[in-house]
Amino acid sequence: MQLLRVNSNNELVVPPFECAWLSDKSQQLNDDVGCIAFEVKGGPSLFSWKDPNPSQGTRHIGLAAWDKFVAYRNIRMHKAACCTTEGQAHDRTATQVASLEQLCRHSVVTNLTVQSVCDGVQVAHLLEPALDDMAGCLLTFLSQNLESVLAQQSHDFVMLPLPVLTALLMNPSLVCEEVKLYEAVLMWTQHQKFDAQQTDEALSQLLPLIRFPLMSLEELQPHAPLRAAIAVESKRHVRGMAGVDSLAAARFQRRLSPAAMPLMYMCNGDHNGVCHYIGTAYGQQKFVNPALSGRLQVTASSPSCRFTDPKAVVSGHFLRNNAAGQRRDGGTWWRVDLGEQHRLMCNYYTMRHDASPDYARSWALQASTDGTVWVDLRQHADDCTINMAGQYASWPVTGHAARRPFRFFQLLLTPAAPASGKANGRVFSLSYLEFYGYFFRETPPSQQ
The missing domain is CATH 2.60.120.260 (Galactose-binding domain-like)
Known part of the structure; x- marks a missing residue:
């Protein structure tokens, strides 16, 4: 178990789900009601509590966070302050302070890099639908920087789950050449632990999202199995219009990006x-x-x-x-x-x-x-x-x-x-x- 510690800035560092025990008689409460005020990473916050099962000589305050380490400072305990007008004013102020989760989301989105975006997308996918709003930002960043990700972080790209890769190919912000998208799909498939049936199911879901009609004959030439599925009519590449009409029509349109x-x-x-x-x-x-x-x-x-x-x-x-x-x-x-x-x-x-x-x-x-x-x-x-x-x-x-x-x-x-x-x-x-x-x-x- 990680213990409380005080860092060089005289701040109390509280690991997740730890409690600060108060045994000093001067800090014990007689009416079982009180509140504790402190600052979290510089932001003023106020937390109130009530001991449901008071015991002689001991009162405790639970402090928990989903971050690994959270720094608290200026910790003060007030007797029955939650029942006063001053305490109510503090409560109203506390609701205006951004939560730790909101601050973390903002930090992740504003500090995205090519090296971190794939990991962020995977975490957001695992926590759906709690992080749907952040997942959209991560997916857009990945779409606009996909060529850099494939060049520098291909080992992270192949770890993306199938639903994320499907959403990526359908994202309107995607900036990448079609031949590179096709090669990326093949690379992703080769690194998955799929049997033959699972591979066919994944490809049947991903390949219709590749816009083969926009690829040149030189780009299609190395992919012999692929050419069997594409007919050439009047020097224009045409594929069977399977699926919804909107998807088929999109195959002949350039990917236009907000970039x-x-x-x-x-x-x-x-x-x-x-x-x-x-x-x-x-x-x-x-x-x-x-x-x-x-x-x-x-x-x-x-x-x-x-x-x-x-x-x-x-x-x-x-x-x-x-x-x-x-x-x-x-x-x-x-x-x-x-x-x-x-x-x-x-x-x-x-x-x-x-x-x-x-x-x-x-x-x-x-x-x-x-x-x-x-x-x-x-x-x-x-x-x-x-x-x-x-x-x-x-x-x-x-x-x-x-x-x-x-x-x-x-x-x-x-x-x-x-x-x-x-x-x-x-x-x-x-x-x-x-x-x-x-x-x-x-x-x-x-x-x-």
Whole structure:
């Protein structure tokens, strides 16, 4: 049994379900009624008690807590104070003090980390429904940081119970690539002590929650058993619509998270794009050219000069003469770096021509996470959309690559289609550029 002790701060530390025995005659009560006042971790509290079976020379006060150690200080006993007006006032004050359980819940939620969230989710699941409110916060945190958990705490992830994993896959805050979710489900299954029937039952519950139609052929290629359950029709992955219609429909929709800020295209020249959003300090101030303030960077294939001003293409102003020239390696491009803490899942983009007659006809919108390896988001071959000075043009961005967030975006001039019989220009004229989609902003470590 753990005994009472006084720590260095002159505080009485009371282990769970221990009692403080009072045998001093000066502390004994004659009317069997009294109250004890003390502070618990700095918060004023008042507890009253009555000895139901008084014995000669001994009175006791029970002090209990569900925490391992609780510190009490300024312990005072008042004779018959609970019956006085002062004691009643103390009782009213005591009801306003947060309970130890509430303080612990708040501490757990506000100090969540990738290392502790899986353990917290398991405890909340075991104590359902008492901790349902806290379980929701824990599950949301796990959903938004699942990739980090899988990379750093996979041994804790595989210990999650089946109901928690099911709720995780259905959580709207889930941020993770579908192929990683599928691999995580397989890893979880392999670490469970299931027989063949239990494994089949678990997979039949979990696999319908994976959005296989959003996975590319390259991602599906290593999983031969899985391909047998997926039909390919017109280069689109389609799975049998078993179960409720809402679940089947969700399989073709991107997982959208509260962690992403939707920046939706409305019309040409609107102020809803990512460059304008970053330029307003995420909607907190008036617009300032983000390239001038250093919030993002814009570069061109040719050096800055009188007729090439990369920073101006995100200013929102019309430029009469602004063109990127051809590099020695033959590339002609405009490039935007959203910044180290920024990512965009692009679904639309807008460009505006300057006043020159050099209209772009063949180019590609590309994206990258590191500025070195680029993937095509949309290709334009002999596109005659732009045919006037100062004209706006916007296009949707679709495909598997468009479902991933990127830091870098560029417009790259490409050779004209052979069948067109037209030569593409060596300059890429551009007056304005904007991107739309789902914006992810990472918090710098110094601010976490």
